[in-house]
Amino acid sequence: MEQWGLVPVAQVDSYAGLIFGTFDAETPPLHDYLGELTWYLDMIADRREGGIEFLGGVHKWVQTCNWKLGADNFIGDGYHVSVSHISARKAGFQGPPTQLAPPPGVQASAQHYYINTGYGNAFTTSMQSIVDGERLLPPGFKGYADECLDEAAERLGPHVRQWTPGICTIFPNLSFLPIRHTIRVWHPRGPDKMEVWSYCYADKVAPDDFKRAVLDNYQRTFGPGGALEVDDGENWDQCTSASKGYVARKQVMNYAMGIGHEQFHEHLPGWLDVNTASEHNQRGFYEHWAEMIAADSWSDLTTSFPRSRTRPG
Ligand SMILES: [Fe+2]
Numbered sequence: 001m002e003q004w005g006l007v008p009v010a011q012v013d014s015y016a017g018l019i020f021g022t023f024d025a026e027t028p029p030l031h032d033y034l035g036e037l038t039w040y041l042d043m044i045a046d047r048r049e050g051g052i053e054f055l056g057g058v059h060k061w062v063q064t065c066n067w068k069l070g071a072d073n074f075i076g077d078g079y080h081v082s083v084s085h086i087s088a089r090k091a092g093f094q095g096p097p098t099q100l101a102p103p104p105g106v107q108a109s110a111q112h113y114y115i116n117t118g119y120g121n122a123f124t125t126s127m128q129s130i131v132d133g134e135r136l137l138p139p140g141f142k143g144y145a146d147e148c149l150d151e152a153a154e155r156l157g158p159h160v161r162q163w164t165p166g167i168c169t170i171f172p173n174l175s176f177l178p179i180r181h182t183i184r185v186w187h188p189r190g191p192d193k194m195e196v197w198s199y200c201y202a203d204k205v206a207p208d209d210f211k212r213a214v215l216d217n218y219q220r221t222f223g224p225g226g227a228l229e230v231d232d233g234e235n236w237d238q239c240t241s242a243s244k245g246y247v248a249r250k251q252v253m254n255y256a257m258g259i260g261h262e263q264f265h266e267h268l269p270g271w272l273d274v275n276t277a278s279e280h281n282q283r284g285f286y287e288h289w290a291e292m293i294a295a296d297s298w299s300d301l302t303t304s305f306p307r308s309r310t311r312p313g
Contacts, residue, residue: 120288
């Protein structure tokens, strides 16, 4: 057993019921690694007593794409939706547009927030007054989020009344899509293959009929045969395939959207860009990935700036 035993996991820790492990003894403690992201993560996983729970089991499938495309898509890719999912919208799966008119005094371009909290981790949020996510749920369940708002505000603070949690990726390969109640793990299976593990979740104390509706909604849209999931998966496979071409390999990817607009915010933690669409989060992700590939130790990283109000390098 001593000679052929399992490799010990150097560190195991949990946050909001999510369990993280690493073989690397030098990795910063989990709470430092998540840093200011926890402020946002709580809005997904800790709104109600008992947090969240998975509904049913886990869907697993293999995509012929690089694993970073899943992480990239869930970290801040809001601009693909109106093009990639137009057929799903026409078929009625996407529902009516979820964006309402901006509140008085707010510019139309200043409604979506792309937030880098260090270590490549990133979150997106929008003003609650302009996002009607509950409209995506079946009739009869549209008021659930409002009904829970008092409890969430008491647990987390008054900010939950103002901000709606959006997509999120914890570097490298754990992602959240709260509007569809799904959590993803993107497992690399080589440079051009990814195994997706997809979970559906809901507040643990939510009523059973609400959980059933959430699970149905997830399966119809973001299950392995979901009307929206297949659109995204097709994009990722084609991106990977097309990038291998003789001409494509000579090109440089452009991730400049929103560059130069980064700022700190009076009320929101993290280093962010306020924009209709932005690649701020993708830049933080790939910059950190590139540093992780090249660095000899954690102390070499410049992308680790948790709880800092200093402009990152
Ligand atoms: Fe999508």
